[in-house]
Amino acid sequence: MEFRFTEEQQMIRDTAEAFLAEVSTPAAVREAMATERGYSEALWQQISQEMMWPALHIPEACGGLGLGFVELAAMQEQMGRTLLCAPFLSTVGFAVNALLVAGSEAQQSHYLGEIASGKTATLAFMAPGSRPDADAIQVTCAADGDGFLLNGEYRYVLDGHTADILVLAVRAPGSAGVEGVSLFVLPADTAGISRQWLPTMDQTRKQARIVLDKVRVGGDACMGAAGEAWPALAKILDLATVALAAEQVGVAQQSLDSSVAYTTERVQFGRTIASYQAIKHKAADMMLKVEAARSAAYYAACIADEALADRPLGSGLAEAASIAKAYCSEAAFFNAGTGIQLHGGVGITAEYDIQLYFKRAKSTETLLGDAAWHRERLARQLLDGGVA
Structure with missing residues (x-):
């Protein structure tokens, strides 16, 4: 590697x-x-x-x-x-x-x-108020002749109101946890699907609500064996988590760069504020965060390559994804928040970009599990072998 x-x-x-x-x-x-x-x-x-x-x-x-x-x-x-x-x-x-x-x-x-x-395309799997695990899947899938009937509601679907193609995670009626999970892929304009944009704090990335009302799909829309898709979905979510972590590295880096640029221009008491020791310490802390996050993200990306190729090292994908997401979520949020402090009172105003990075940092922190959730998952993996 x-x-x-x-x-x-x-x-x-x-x-x-x-x-x-x-x-x-x-x-x-x-x-x-x-x-x-x-x-x-x-x-x-x-x-x-x-x-x-x-x-x-x-x-x-x-x-x-x-x-x-x-x-x-x-x-x-x-x-x-x-x-x-x-x-x-x-x-x-x-x-x-x-x-x-x-x-x-x-x-x-x-x-x-x-x-x-x-x-364009997207994946929908989470019910309202759920966490990013198997229990988040609450849309039901019932056999209907040679096809299936899908019913239920999704929330937090990235670009769900504009996507041309939908990948949907559903479960068999009466099933729970990792049992009975299926994946379907279908055009977004399939009859019975309604979609609504949901405004969020982070205006730079849109989310949507998707409702399925007796959506009938053929058997050829099912991805793999019906009711046995959780291992595949877990892998898909881990791959998405690694991609998201890499994005968070960029948010953290730009938060640092823009803050350093601002402090080298802002003059107070006859000197740039970047010359003050306290400001330098803040910038150093930000740099440490982003470098540690970058290492975690690119290690996870290497493991993701192995996982997609079904090579032995790919078995560590869930662990690498959780490590990367935990580090990168904290780095992005810390750097964006510290950046607002270094900008002073104007940092949160619409005139400056740092407030947009702060909002993206917060939205990506919660998307696919925050640092605490991933550390809890890591503990389960290390202590009892659980990956859910």
Whole structure:
């Protein structure tokens, strides 16, 4: 396992940094976040058609580039630095990984090809007020002839109101925990599906409520064996967690960089405030947080590559994902919060970008489990072998 970028990976990272610096400016972010869609369709098509980012780790046989998870993590970090308003995490971090892990050959060929060509997708699995574990799945799935009937409600679905393709986690009536879980993939305009945008604190990333009312799907929409999908879904969520952690590294890094830039310009008592020892100590603490988080995130990305290839080291995915999410959640929130302090009273005002990073840091902290939840999960893994 190599713990430094190859020349190709460095080039991908540098290209992403340059492109996002041009298209995901503070003005562009503010313009996109003020809309219900939450992103520019023209920019998404540019990302898909010209940059081919959604196809990054889609196999070449399905129209993708066939690269790995480390490349994906490098790109997610740069997206976090610029607060890119686009359905990339929902489409690639969730739905593409779901199709790679649980999709049949026919499903992969069809849906991954559509995503590579510019369609968006997302994964829905959480009921209102739930935690990101098997008990969060409360939408029911009942056999109906040669198909299934789906009923229930999802919350916290990233870009769920705009996605073209939905991956849905459901359970058999009367089942509980990890038993009876199934995955389905289907077009978002299937009859019986209603979707509603839910405004949240973080305006740069949209979430939605999805309601299924007697949605009938064919057997060919089922991903794998019905009722036996929890191991696959657990792996999918861990892969998404690693991608999210890499994004949090970018949030933490930019919070540090923008705060240092501000303190080197802000003059108080005849000198820049960056020259004061207390400010230097704060910046040093922020740098320590982001470097530790980056190490955890890229180690987890290496393990994710192993897991996607079904190699032995991939068995450590759940542990690596929890370590990365715990470190990166705390780093992003600490750095964004400290950045607001270093900006003084103006840090939380709309005029400055640091408040947007603070909101993204908080929303990503709760998404897929906060640091405390992941440390609890780590304890279960280490002490009794549980991974739920």
